[in-house]
Amino acid sequence: MAFSETFPLQITLPTSSFLDIGTVVAITVFVSLLCACIVIGHLLEENRWANESITALLLGLVSGVVVLLFSKGQSSRILVFNEDLFFIYLLPPIIFNAGFQVKKKQFFENFSVILLHGIFGTIISFCLISLGAMFLFRRIGVTALKLQDYLAIGAILSATDSVCTLQVLNQEETPFLYSVVFGEGVVNDATSIVLFNAVQSIDFRNIDVITALNLLWTFLYLFFTSTALGIAVGLLSAYGIKTLYFGRHSTDREVAIVLLLAYLSYMIAELLNLSGILTVFFCGIVMSHYTWHNVTASSRITTKHAFATISFIAETFIFLYVGMDALDIDKWKGSHASVGTSIAVSSTLLALVLIGRAAFVFPIANIYNCTVKREGDKIEVRKQFIIWWAGLMRGAVTIALSYNQFTETGGSSSTEHSLMITSTIIVVLFSTVVFGSITKPLIGAVMLRHPKLPSSDETDFTSLEDLQLSFIDKGGPSNNSSNHPITRRSSLSMLIKYPTSTVHYFWRKFDDKFMRPVFGGRVFVPLATSSPTSPRDGTS
Amino acid sequence: MAFSETFPLQITLPTSSFLDIGTVVAITVFVSLLCACIVIGHLLEENRWANESITALLLGLVSGVVVLLFSKGQSSRILVFNEDLFFIYLLPPIIFNAGFQVKKKQFFENFSVILLHGIFGTIISFCLISLGAMFLFRRIGVTALKLQDYLAIGAILSATDSVCTLQVLNQEETPFLYSVVFGEGVVNDATSIVLFNAVQSIDFRNIDVITALNLLWTFLYLFFTSTALGIAVGLLSAYGIKTLYFGRHSTDREVAIVLLLAYLSYMIAELLNLSGILTVFFCGIVMSHYTWHNVTASSRITTKHAFATISFIAETFIFLYVGMDALDIDKWKGSHASVGTSIAVSSTLLALVLIGRAAFVFPIANIYNCTVKREGDKIEVRKQFIIWWAGLMRGAVTIALSYNQFTETGGSSSTEHSLMITSTIIVVLFSTVVFGSITKPLIGAVMLRHPKLPSSDETDFTSLEDLQLSFIDKGGPSNNSSNHPITRRSSLSMLIKYPTSTVHYFWRKFDDKFMRPVFGGRVFVPLATSSPTSPRDGTS
DSSP, X not given: OOHHHHSOOOOOOOSSOSSOHHHHHHHHHHHHHHHHHHHHHHHTTTOSSOOHHHHHHHHHHHHHHHHHHHTTTTOOGGGXXXXXXXXXXXXXXXXXXXXXXXXXXXXXXXXXXXXXXXXXXXXXHHHHHHHHHHHHHHHHTOOOOOHHHHHHHHHHHHOOOHHHHHHHSOTTTOHHHHHHHHHHHHXXXXXXXXXXXXHHHSOXXXXXXXXXXXXXXXXXXXXXXXXXXXXXXXXXXXXXXXXHOGGGTOHHHHHHHHHHHHHXXXXXXXXXXXXXXXXXXXXXXXXXXXXXXXSOHHHHHHHHHHHHHHHHHHHHHHHHHHHHHTTOHHHHHHHOOXXXXXXXXXXXXXXXXXXXXXXXXXXXXXXXXXXXXSGGGSXXXXXXXXXXXXXXXXXXXXXXXXXXXXXXXXXXXXXXXXXXXXXXXXXXXXXXXXXXXXXXHHHHHHXXXXXXXXXXXXXXXXXXXXXXXXXXXXXXXSSOOXXXXXXXXXXXXXXXXXXXXHHHHHHHHHIIIIIHHHHOOGGGOTTOOSOTTOOTTSOO | OOHHHHSOOOOOXXXXXXXXXXXXXXXXXHHHHHHHHHHHHHHTTTOSSOOHHHHHHHHHHHHHHHHHHHTTTTOOGGGOOOHHIXXXXXXXXXXXXXXXXXXXXXXXXXXXXXXIIIIIIHHHHHHHHHHHHHHHHHHHTOOOOOHHHHHHHHHHHHOOOHHHHHHHSOTTTOHHHHHHHHHHHHXXXXXXXXXXXXXXXXXXXXXXXXXXXXXXXXXXXXXXXXXXXXXXXXXXXXXXXXXXXXXXXXXXXXXXXXXXXXXXXXXXXXXXXXXXXXXXXHHHHHIIIIIHHHSOHHHHHHHHHHHHHHHHHHHHHHHHHHHHHTTOHHHHHHHOOOHHHHHHHXXXXXXXXXXXXXXXXHHHHHHHHHHOOSGGGSOOHHHHHHHHHHTOOOOHHHHHHHHHHHOOTTSOOXXXXXXXXXXXXXXXXHIIIIIHHHHHHHHHHHHHHSOSOOHHHHOOOSSHHHHHHHHHHHTSSXXXXXXXXXXXXXHHHHHHHSHHHHHHHHHHHHIIIIIHHHHXXXXXXXXXXXXXXXXXXXXX
């Protein structure tokens, strides 16, 4: 019942204001910087090297320097990174909006690739980074870390930054890459957090097969229950709004209830110790598929843009925050490490991140290619390269986990732990600024050499209806030349031949027959002309 | 630099979640209750006794009881009312939205009445309640309060609850009453907070004429600088958005910058020790007049509904919060007062609120009526009655100020001070629930007896353009029969005859010639078809 602790009473100064001057200054600075980020980001729109994340990060760094100079290197309290702020207020809207705006068809078509990368990839990366750190750190001279610390480092650095990816890849231009890299990012967040929690809670003196199985069971349990919860809340919102029809009286109430239920799904998941990220992501997907079609036209435009705006502000805020926090003088003082050691540790970690990601992206893609028969569905080498590269950025999740592991109550005490925190910050800054700024031109260059996108990127139906039409026209989910009507036998052979598309087709039939009549959706609400994922209103 | 104190680190439990379980529980409870409020409020929409404020307040009370029972009367930490939360996060969006959605013409036409009520009325009410409490409390047996406490009580109970008014009166049905009562509420908030600050900071051992003049000067300074700041930020946003045209690339950035600048105006005002409420209110007015017309069509719909939604959630949250907080067991224990004393003090305060408001509403209205020549412009007795009644509700500002005055650091210590807090809570609960639920039927009854609204409520031009047209058609701001063209001489005589409308006319000319070409607005953006105050998109 610590609500008061989250928003503590702060009335100290006998000024005209009731508010604590420090809070007011901090908020004013942050809001001003956010405005500056938006304006600068807008002016740099055409620039191929910069993006909003990098702008915010650099602006945060500059502000950090200014604050340090103003306080003469003493006070750095405006800079303190806070995990609660991040996990309660900033992450949920970003992930929800990602689910709300994601191209559902692309996402589910590539679901197997996404799961392979997000789960097995993260585990491979986790093992490699942990082992690598364990062996290489001793050579540098870092010896005080325990087994648990090394495993935690593996989990911490396996968490990719899906936020930065969203800004670098374009859903319209490269839908396949976007859905794979971003989808992987969401699953990866969940996986690495589960791994991290496992590392923190497992007793390392008694490791056996049962512990490992237990871990696997925990992960599967978390994955499925979190997803189910998200879907349940989404369906509840769709059914409730369809039945009660709030929009009859007030658009604002309709928007409010959608917003609150989305947030509630995250909080309930956290309350049940599930993965709030997965829950809110699937809640977003279900809400965009059903709920969004049940509200009035104004609510549709409002929710679409309001969620995107909140998510955009939260993203920018995080980068600003990380940038400002990077200069927290106490942490740098606490590490007592020479510049050489710092650089050695950071470069080792960076190298491990690069290798750890390469170690799963290329093998998984090639294994996947072996299972796929059609040439166009295969993941080419240059796409593999982009998938590898676009997932190298590390962001706020990494920093939050690092603080959680290496900060003892009341500030980091051990020298080695402080060194780990500063090294994580260096990795995050370097990967975001350097890798991030190279990514856009890199993708441009790779795509320019092969200006025509491969076929799996071209078969981007604008809606599931188009898919169904092409299905009926061609008698199959893809452009094979068979013209037979769909019978039970042919659909069975289709399921074997084109499993994803066939599952899609049957899902669509089920959706039309059972789900939409109950939960609403495109067909049952004649007003709906577009979906939140389509950019057709010409403004997004 | 106390950002970390506002969002303190709270990682204690080794669960799958990084978040403090108390915070998660509190947020989940509040979000669930907010959803319940919206659903119940929606179902009770047709009910004439209930409204969302009352629903939220009662639901908050019930939840408070449940929490008390669960914690066996021990823990009541989920209930603690926090001024920072209120003044930083909840009040600004409510007041901004009020300015953004207020009918500007009505507001400025009744500006003199609003200022009279908001400034002089509040001062009269303040004096009466202070004096009344000073004399009557001694008879009840409450003697330990100092002069400063009595004056604080006057300021605390002079702050009307503009939020509840917004829900009870209807801008479309009774525009005159709405603009007067609501406009008064905004000015009243500012006045009572200024009075309260003055009471807290003045040294009462040396009161003389200079102190009084100083107080007046402070008030005027605050009023004008706060207003000017709000207008400046609003114009800056209009000019910036018109020049940079964020919507070219992204609706979301446009919405984000409008949102952030609005909030920034409040925070800058607080930073400069001005009245953030006045600033953000005028910022909202300017933004709806200029900025809103410079953004894309999607942004226009999104801002209109998103601001209303945020405001709606904040309002509901406040009532929920006040309801839950009312049962905070520590305060009731601390007062040590008998039920009789509690009731006596509360009824005294309630009576003083009733008398204090009557003492300025009726005299001011009658003085105003003497200065007005046209019969239709006069404020009739039944309207005076409604103005008096609609301003009797006391709300979150009252509670926040009461806590500020009567809570010593670490909980209220003195018995008399605790009694004041509990009595304030009783006044707030009683006035909101009882007065609030009677208001709707009361207004209905008063209006039913005189089903036709008086003329000053009928001349509700939907836009300033209509006003100008009627001006040009009729040669004057109202339906007099003169048909002369507007010349310098006749406009001078008009200024004397119909000062408000004439000022309006010249403002409109100035606006068209100098302001709109620079800052944008309806005329200069052909896409704009309605204004945020008009309900024409059929959904609000």
